[in-house]
Amino acid sequence: MQDSTPNNVIGVDGGGTSCRAALVLDGQRHEVQAGAANATTDLDGTIRTLRDALAQLRGATGISGDRLQALPAYLGLAGVLDPRTGDRIAAALNLSRAQVGDDRRTTVTGALGGGDGAVAGLGTGSFMARQTGDRLRLIGGYGLTMGDEASGAWLGRGLLSHTLHALDGLIPHCPLTDAIAAEFGDAVEIVRFASTAGAADFAGLAPRVIAAAENGDATALTLMRAGARYVEQGLHAMGWQPAEPVCLTGGVGPHYAPYLADDIANALRDPAGTALDGALRLAAGIGDAP
Template identity: 45%
Template sequence: MSRPVNPIRIGIDGGGTTCRFALQLPDKVLRTSLGSANAHSDLQATINVLNAGLSELFEKADLQPDVFWNIPAFAGLAGVTTQEKADQIAGAVKLNRLSVEDDRRSAVAGALKNGNGYVAGVGTGSFLARQDQTGIRFMGGYGADLGDEASGCWLGKELLKRLLYWRDNAVAPSALLETVWSGFDSNLETVLAFGQSARPADFAKFAPQIVDAATSGDPNALALMEAGAQYIIQSLRVLGWQEGEKVCLLGGLASHYRPYLPPHIAANLAQPEGSALDGCLHLAGQLEPIREERVHEH
């Protein structure tokens, strides 16, 4: 990684389940975390989480307001699909020098630093990327409505689809489906009402149950995990992956796909060099320092 120009900086990694904050000081890093920050599913809640987390950092930092609120910051947030939305968030957050993007570039910056390789980010949402000397090429990351295949949200939605198929005798029963059905009080209207109102993080809550059931050999859970793995495999092919090139799995769900990847891909899996939050701190370090006269009134 290139040398940061801002030794004091803030990184914010906002996902569909958790939003993590870090303040890099010359001698230490202060951290805090709060709930979901998905700008697509709930923009105002995301802004509220950002301001609340920054206020917590401010309390921990013991810095003067005119210093803290002018620290350069980078936020990589789930659900930032347009520049207009990024600008809206930046304008509503207390920080004077905040750059907002979706959460893909920061994840790549954390995992690969300046090196070549591939990233499969799979948590509540999902995306894949390739980084080389020409830059970064992304695939996916279009959000829960039309994309995020293999993600926790996608798994949850696909599980509920299978539940409905099972009721129509279109798929075989299994312990997983029977357990989920019981969790909805064996009531179709309850399932459908959940599907209409649930946010990505709500669907993603089924992911650990699916992972565990697949490990136990549940056929419906296995089918879901294998379908998610197939999306990762196909996406790597589209991005141009060649045997011998490293692949980093990122996110709370990504590592659970490892047993479902073919040996020639699994053999090239590598530990990420850092987290998405590390990537946010790095990108914040590259921002142009703010001018002293730009100070919030607090």
């Protein structure tokens, strides 16, 4: 395991909503926040955001541009799908010792503290991972159209689908589907909303599913149990063993704990750190800073 207190390194955790960057300089950690950083949807905007974050770090610390650009840096960014994109970003920032990857690796490294185990990252979207030594196995992360099972967006979309089924008489009504049907007015309005909704819009309904399940609502329980089964299936597909810790991260992740099988529930551990912590740890592995 790497040193838990990396020094003279840069870490970045960039997502579609905001970007956090940290510089550990001479034993002091400095953090800043900038705008969105999704390399798939807006590569040029991502580069501008990262330049802003680096400029903020320079302003906060007084470090020279030359020294900053020579430090080991790990940037975990949403939407980095191939090494060429990462290389382009590093070159645009003039970071000579940077590695750029997607944000799943930083999440896993932060949650597990650099050790072995499994992570279910369940926020607006979803992915799963298992770290064993230097090997990282990843599942999912394909977006709502093709996946994102057990995510907040998946729960919200599932709630609307179940509401439509209840209106059609395919499943019994329950308090949650009744409430959703009343708010939208009819099936047409549900379909109209869903036709233009993004993942974040669907995910906005997830807290209602979580709360209703805690109160025994049948539809909400069906969705939460289905999400938990996906987590279990993913863990076993990756070869997870009961002796390995499991971290549930993201805004939705911890809420699945009551619905998981006993062997997995017994292995649950609080995350050791954040994705930004993971980025700093990975940066420390690039090499000693000058």
